[in-house]
Amino acid sequence: MDFAVYQLRSFWEVARTGSLTKSAKNLGYSQSSITAHVRSLESRVGVPLFYRLPHGVRLTAAGETFQSYVGKIFNVMDEMSTALKNNGEATGRVVVGATALLMEYEMEGLVRECRYRYPHVQVSLKVMTSKDVEKAVASGGVDIGLTLACGQGEAPAGVLRQALFPVPFVPVGAPGMQSGPAPRTVERVLVVDPDCASQEVLLRHLASVQESVPSLMETGSTRSALGLAGAGLGVAMVPEAAVDGAAGPAGPVVLEDLPRASVHVQALWSGDGWLSPAVSAFLDLARRARGSHVRPPHGERGAADAADGAADAADAGADEGGQGVSGAAAPVMV
Template sequence: MSLDIALYQLRTFREVARLGSFTKAARSLGYAQSSVTSHIRSLESRVGMQLVHRLPHGVRLTHSGEIFQKYAQQIFHVVDEMATALNPSGETEGRVTVGASALLLESRIGPLIRDCRYRYPKVQVSPRQLAISRAQEAVRSGEVDLALVHGECALGEAPAAGIVVEQLPDLEVVPVASAALLESPLLPAALASLRVLAVDPDCESHQVLVAALRREHGVEPAVIEAGSLGGARELARAGYGIAMLPAESVGQSEESSGLVVVPGLPHLRLSVRALWAGAESTRSAVTAVCHVAARVGREKAALPA
């Protein structure tokens, strides 16, 4: 069987599979939703089988779609290798999809993208939020080219076969809350009414905070998922709870806006790792981005407290 498939159709399929939605894929690619629907319908016609289940809210890959996704990722890897081989200047180039845990996404990805644009102008970084526990699976399936995650949950007992792991500079997190909390004459009572705001559900930092509040103040706070670093910051500022935020993002600007580091509660240093699939050459786009991530981590760690 000969398949006449265009790369733009494969790219559309990849986004639909990644996002689980025609609407979200259209928004990501800058297409009309009708174009995305047409691309997938055309693919299914050429392959001769259904690739996605149309659900009331989104789509899900069929068994054939999962097989098709695996080979589509291989095709894109070959295309990237071809582009590198045809690059006469030897300048690093390519598109790298970077999945990052919520704490890293909002504290280090911005500087990472800026630094990459300066050092590797032909490398395009495409960021997205990634659950820590899904890091290895996302890399193995090709959902992301590079995963930047913190904590021990990223690896479990050991990295899976074929997954390259590089240790990056640690991330320090500190307990942050509304300044009004510390001004309360009844601090233990005030603490008892607060929630612990979890940015990353898989991160151990909020569990350590719960244990410290139980041990030091005799309270048993509820844990609420804040969804993002920005969400946790706003909820903490409003007096709704305490969040473990990156120390590198907590400075004078936070203090002036009503947030302070809570004394007497633990500060943690969380390990940060980069994960990607297979051996990469030293000039590959993935390795280049990883090197920039390490540089950004070192610069952040060197900032004055």
């Protein structure tokens, strides 16, 4: 279907005001021109877009659907205009939903890197559970979702996903547990996000080696989980990078007789439409991330940038050869 921008603007104004006369005055057209614009659109889509009432007009169900897509078209046009004014540099806002675990140990680095590389991109963060992240991506509540996953799993229809980088998890408990009698019985497991894939390995192991099922206690944050584990109130599965910062005489220790886990940070985004420059920029940055456990010190920025430059060159060559985006594995549509 071919639509002229002036026709879409006429439709938008009529939908906003509910009046052909007011719309004509606001846009500087004659009423007959506005009427012609609307009729031309209705002829192209094949259905009425407005109910004609004695005093004005009202959108039909088809008109409401059409209005939502016209809004998206105008948003894309505005973003294109802004990007061109900034010489093609990525600009705009991206809303990222992530689990508490990722907010504590991965998001700070990503946001800082985004600010460094894309100063005109505004990142807004939302803390969610793993299940809520998936729902928010599917509904459009967030532009990008970041969760932890052990495998492909299932995601809502119309959502694209891609594994980014691994995060090693280790089981921790009070110092006295390491030297206690074996096998021990774990009575309580401390969890930050009960839906997080990192918890599955520990819970499956405990179910196979002890008769009693441990209770679960949600801690709200990794810091709380570490403190409670160090105090002997349970066992927690936490990112290995978090244990280094909690080391000390009264801090938790890694329990070597319990299994470790390696899970991947997973990015999710909508596969139903066009991605804005801001969303594309942040997603590309997330694809290149290496994770907090291997992130170079700040003083090594130059080396990291050189490595990224080499990666850019390799990606460009791959794109020319039809090998995909950023040299990463192709996303899976679910």
